[in-house]
Amino acid sequence: MIITCPECGFERQVNPDKIPARSQMATCPKCKTKFKFRDLPEEFDFVPDPHPGAVAPKPEDAGAPSEPKPRPEEAAAPQRHEPQQADGEQQGERPDLLPGLEDPRHDKHEELWDRLGGMTPPEEQQDHEPPYHEEAPIPEWIKRREREAEAEQEIPGAVEGVKPPFEDLEHFGFFPGLFETIKRICLAPRLFFEAMPLGNGLGRPLVFALLIIVLHDIFQSIYMYTGIVPLPTFQGEVIQMPAIGMGSQLALTVLFSPISAAVALFLISGIYHAMLVLLRAASGGFEATFRGVAYGTIPVLIGLIPQVSDIISQVIFVFASSWFMVLVIIAWQAMHRTSYLKAGLAIILPPLVIMLLFFAAAGSVPTV
Structure with missing residues (x-):
């Protein structure tokens, strides 16, 4: 009701x-x-007789004067018996007809x-009852689908994520931030690039890559100056290094290595970004492409190992190149929101094109 x-x-x-x-x-x-x-519904105001089995005594038997007989019209009407009042009851109160039940007069x-x-x-x-969807657990695949749908609608540069430690030096410090960034890229590259926000510029990634490359060049200069590794060769002939001191050689390395490395980083990133645009896999813009290349320079640190022979040099080159491509593919897939196939094609096609052009030019050169 x-x-x-x-x-x-x-x-x-x-x-x-x-x-x-x-x-x-x-x-x-x-x-x-x-x-x-x-x-x-209306009910009759019926009051039960307190003595249903008692018979009223006759006036002759009681010795009391007889009462006048009722008139015919009064005799036809039903008699109503009023209950007797008990001792101590106040005038107007009704007795407890059925003990143990509630008084019907009580409102x-x-x-x-x-x-x-x-x-x-x-x-x-x-206000106090939580909605049903908060109590029921949401499957993980639904949460992942919602995050992907929101990421596709977001504008690159407005995404809020976790800055790399090297881009948050105010909190980590220079050297701790540098080492923490290297550790995260090596141990959890996918998580590192998925959490990376866009829109913070190219300065910190460029500085990070230059530090890695310059550190590699400094160690290689020391190895060659001390004779730990052989001098580079060209067409079977050893390239003679200028007769300068160790300090001067390190100074030249520190001076020219960052310039040449910065030019190479932007040139390579531009070529890769053009391929991503052709494959329609560049939703993160040039910043996402450059960040993938810059933070993917971690394998260059393998060059700190002295390459005492040609075999070790070739093994290190193949391993470092493969690791670099894997890191860059993971970075582009996460920041460009594209597939691994397109990211892999974008990084493999430029070297293949260069190799084909090289072999085509070598085949067309006349021989004597």
């Missing part, structure tokens, strides 16, 4: 079995308005709603 307040419209579902039989008034717990919530309408569970307005209950 639904009870609705006509004043404020508050309503509540009530079990009819819990409503007293004679109750028809209710008090709204919200606005305190009393109203009639149902109509009861239940004021406490009806309070007795039925302490009804409260629906608005108050909704």
